[in-house]
Amino acid sequence: xxxxxxxxxxxxxxxxxxxxxxxxxxxxxxxxxxxxxxxxxxxxxxxxxxxxxxxxxxxxxxxxxxxxxxxxxxxxxxxxxxxxxxxxxxxxxxxxxxxxxxxxxxxxxxxxxxxxxxxxxxxxxxxxxxxxxxxxxxxxxxxxxxxxxxxxxxxxxxxxxxxxxxxxxxxxxxxxxxxxxxxxxxxxxxxxxxxxxxxxxxxxxxxxxxxxxxxxxxxxxxxxxxxxxxxxxxxxxxxxxxxxxxxxxxxxxxxxxxxxxxxxxxxxxxxxxxxxxxxxxxxxxxxxxxxxxxxxxxxxxxxxxxxxxxxxxxxxxxxxxxxxxxxxxxxxxxxxxxxxxxxxxxxxxxxxxxxxxxxxxxxxxxxxxxxxxxxxxxxxxxxxxxxxxxxxxxxxxx
Numbered sequence: 505x506x507x508x509x510x511x512x513x514x515x516x517x518x519x520x521x522x523x524x525x526x527x528x529x530x531x532x533x534x535x536x537x538x539x540x541x542x543x544x545x546x547x548x549x550x551x552x553x554x555x556x557x558x559x560x561x562x563x564x565x566x567x568x569x570x571x572x573x574x575x576x577x578x579x580x581x582x583x584x585x586x587x588x589x590x591x592x593x594x595x596x597x598x599x600x601x602x603x604x605x606x607x608x609x610x611x612x613x614x615x616x617x618x619x620x621x622x623x624x625x626x627x628x629x630x631x632x633x634x635x636x637x638x639x640x641x642x643x644x645x646x647x648x649x650x651x652x653x654x655x656x657x658x659x660x661x662x663x664x665x666x667x668x669x670x671x672x673x674x675x676x677x678x679x680x681x682x683x684x685x686x687x688x689x690x691x692x693x694x695x696x697x698x699x700x701x702x703x704x705x706x707x708x709x710x711x712x713x714x715x716x717x718x719x720x721x722x723x724x725x726x727x728x729x730x731x732x733x734x735x736x737x738x739x740x741x742x743x744x745x746x747x748x749x750x751x752x753x754x755x756x757x758x759x760x761x762x763x764x765x766x767x768x769x770x771x772x773x774x775x776x777x778x779x780x781x782x783x784x785x786x787x788x789x790x791x792x793x794x795x796x797x798x799x800x801x802x803x804x805x806x807x808x809x810x811x812x813x814x815x816x817x818x819x820x821x822x823x824x825x826x827x828x829x830x831x832x833x834x835x836x837x838x839x840x841x842x843x844x845x846x847x848x849x850x851x852x853x854x855x856x857x858x859x860x861x862x863x864x865x866x867x868x869x870x871x872x873x874x875x876x877x878x879x880x881x882x883x884x885x886x887x888x889x890x891x892x893x894x895x896x897x898x899x900x901x902x
Contacts, residue, residue, distance in 0.1 A: 516552075517897070519542065519544065519548060519552055520552050520555070520556070521894075521896050521897070522542050523538055523542070523549070523552050523553065523556070523579075524556070524561070524562075524581070524891065524896050524899060525891040525892065525896065526538060526541060526542075527562065527579065527580065527581045528581055528605065528887055528888075528891045528896075529888060529891055531580070532565050532578040532579060532580035532581075533578060533579060534576050534577070534578060534579070535549045535550060535553060535577075535579060536576075538553075538579065553579050560582055560585060561581070561582055561585045561899045562579050562580060562581055562582055562585075563579075563580050563581075563582045564577050564578070564579065564580075565577065565578035565579070565580045566578075581605045581606065582605065583604040583605045583606040583608065584604055584605075585605055585899050586604075586605050586647050586648070586649045586898065586899050587602055587603065587604055587605070587610065587643050587647050587648055587649070588602075588603050588605075588648065588649055588650055588651065588652065588883045588884070588886040588887050588890070589601070589602055589603075589634065589648060589650070589651035589652070589688075589690060589882075589883055589886065590602075590603065590651065590652050590653075590654075590700070590878070590879040590880055590881065590882030590883030590884070590885075590886065591630055591634075591651060591652075591653045591654070591879060591882060592653075592654040592697050592700055592875040592876075592877075592878030592879040592881075592882055593623075593626055593627075593630075593653070593654065593655050593656070593674075593675070593697065593875070594656065594697060594874070594875045594878070595619050595656065595673075595724055596616060596617055596618070596619050597614055597615070597616055597617065597874065597875045598614060598615055598617055598626055598629065598630050598875065599612070599613070599614035599874070599875035599876045599878065599879035600612060600613050600614065600630060600633055600634055600637060600879055601876070601879035601880045601882065601883045602637055602638065602641060602643065602883065603880070603883035603884065603887075605649075605887065605899075607707070607883065607884045607887060609880065609883075610641050610643070611637040611638075611640065611641045612637075612876065612879065612880075613633055613637060614875055614876055614879075615629070615633065617629070619674070620674075621674060622674055623655075623674045623675050623678045623680070623683055624683060626674065627683050627684055627686075627687050627688075628687055630687075631687035631688050634688060645689060645690070646898070648690045649691070649886070649887070649890050649895055649896070649898050649899065650690060650691040650692070650693055650886035650887070650889065650890040650895055651684075651688065651690045651691070651692060651693065651882070651883075651886055652693045652694075652695060652700065652881070652882030652883055652884070652885040652886035652889070653680065653684060653692060653693070653694050653695070653882060654695050654696065654697030654698075654699070654700035654878045654879070654881075654882050655675045655680055655694070655696070655697060656670075656673065656675060656696070656697055656698075656725060657669065657670060657673065657675055657676065657696065658696070658742075658743040658746055659680070659694055659695070659696055659742050659743065660741050660742060660743065661694070661738065661741055661742030662741055662742075663679065664679055664680050664681035664682070664692075664694055665677060665678065665679050665680070666678050666680060667743065669746075669749065669760075669761040669762065670760050670761055671760060672760070680692075680694055681694060691886075691890065691893070691895045693882075693885060693886045693889040693890070695882065695885060696727060696745060697727075697875070697878045698719075698721040698725070698727025698728070698729060698745065698878075699719075699727065699729040699736060699738075699745060700877075700878040700879075700881035700882045700885060701719070701721055701727075701729075701834060701869075701871070701873065701874075701877050701878045701881055702719030702721070702727075702728075702729025702731070702736075702832075702834075702881070703729065703736060703881040703882075703884065703885050704871055704877050704878065704880050704881030704884065705719055705832055705834060705869050705870065705871055705877075705881075706719070706729075706731050706734075707881070707884055708870075708871065709832070709869055709870035709871045710830075710832045710867045710868070710869055710870045711731065711830060711832050714731070714829060714830040715731070715732075715733050715734050715829070716731065716732055716733070716827075716828050716829045716830065717730075717731045717828060717829070717830045717831070717832060718730055718731075718822070718823075718826060718828040718830070718831045718832070719731075719831075719832045719834060719869070720747070720819065720831065720832070720833050720834065720835070721834050721835040721873065722771055722772075722773075722815065722833065722834070722835040722836065722837035722838060722844075723772070723773055723835035723836045723837070723873060724772055724773050724774060724836075725748050725768055725772060726747055726748030726767050726768045726771055726772065726835075727745055727746070727747065727748060728744075728745040728746075728747040728822075729745060730744070730745070730826065730828075736885075747767060747822065748766060748767050748768035748771075748772070749761045749763055749766045749767070749768065750766065750767055750818075751763050751764060751765045751766055751767075752765050752766070752767050752770055752814070752818055753765030756769065756770075757769055767815075767818060770811065770814060771811055771814070771815050771837065773790055773836050773837070775811075776793065776807065776808075776811060776837065777789075777790070777793065779807045780793055780796075780803060780804060780807055783801070783803040783804075784796060784801075784803075784804075790836055793840070794839055794840060797840045797841075797843055804840075804843065805843050808837075808840055808843040808844045808847075809843060809844075809846075809847045810847075811837070811844065812837075812843070812844040812845065812846065812847035812848035812851070813847040813848070813850070813851045814851075815848050815851075816847060816848040816849065816850065816851025816852035816853075816854075816855070817851045817852075817855050819831070819848070819852050820851070820852050820854075820855035820856040821855075823852065823856045823860050823861070823864055824856060824857050824860055827860050828864065829863060829864065829865065830864075830865050830866075830867065831852075831864060831865070831866045831867075832867055832868075832869050833845060833848065833866065833867070833868055833869060834868075834869030834871070834873055835869075835873045836873055838868050838869055838873070839873065841868065845866075845868050848866070849866045852864075852866060853866075
């Protein structure tokens with residue numbers, strides 16, 4: 505049976521967590537606004553913020569000015585009261601980001617890996633670099649409130665295992681949380697790495713002013729991130745977003761996932777390179793594709809137009825289903841710019857239902873594709889996820 509003192513302590517803890525969650529997720533606020541949002545008294549908020557000020561978890565910000573000219577002091581999170589980590593594991597690269605509580609990057613690095621390297625070896629190498637980054641930045645373990653980690657493939661949030669739909673990939677059927685916990689002692693928030701790039705784009709890129717956004721990543725794989733009312737949609741067990749393995753032709757070529765005619769087989773970078781290497785050379789890389797496209801190579805323009813048109817027709821069905829206000833196209837294909845984006849947008853608008861298409865905007869991603877953007881998104885997502893758990897109590901050792 506809970507005592508009155510225990511109940512009051514629990515209430516204070518809950519109120520303190522709510523204050524911190526609001527400040528982390530929505531930025532500096534007036535005390536009156538905090539009281540209104542939490543439906544509690546101004547005195548309660550004052551007591552909480554005074555305690556947090558004493559522990560240096562929050563700061564008083566210089567007053568802004570309302571229309572009457574009176575200043576109102578703001579309460580803000582102290583950026584250096586804690587730190588988050590972001591790790592993004594792609595097919596051939598690992599990126600690490602250390603951010604403060606304002607999601608500003610404090611340190612970052614990346615390194616290449618052999619696609620044949622195991623998940624265990626990738627995590628072990630990343631852990632060594634994490635330790636080096638934290639040491640150089642003077643950050644101890646107690647200051648890390650969580651790490652957001654991206655890996656390719658579907659993730660079962662019940663078991664933290666990656667689905668086995670792509671046999672032979674380093675992360676297939678791996679229990680990612682256990683593998684990470686063997687090397688790094690921080691709270692883990694796991695996500696598909698395309699969704700981490702989408703989260704970064706929603707925070708700082710083309711989607712930062714959108715509440716209802718679809719992010720599509722066209723790279724070696726094709727991933728999707730859906731944001732509704734600013735929140736990332738994951739599906740019932742966390743496996744949503746595998747648009748690359750939706751079939752465009754049930755009689756098409758077989759995909760390693762077991763399906764046929766998957767979107768990734770027609771729009772992935774491997775397919776694009778296979779179409780362009782007869783013209784660009786057998787050893788042509790994606791950098792060569794970007795260079796030749798920029799120079800107006802007619803073969804590049806023709807191939808990208810065909811693929812963009814097909815992708816746009818496919819995405820029209822996604823638009824009709826989900827009705828986004830904004831569709832952000834990222835990944836390596838988007839880097840080619842208008843030769844891919846133009847045909848994609850034209851076909852998308854042409855095949856989307858009139859009412860859906862009347863308000864839909866299609867734009868190119870602002871942030872560069874790849875692991876570094878994913879790691880930055882991972883560090884920010886860790887803060888968002890941490891704010892909804894008891895891990896938030898680590899701030900200031902409350």
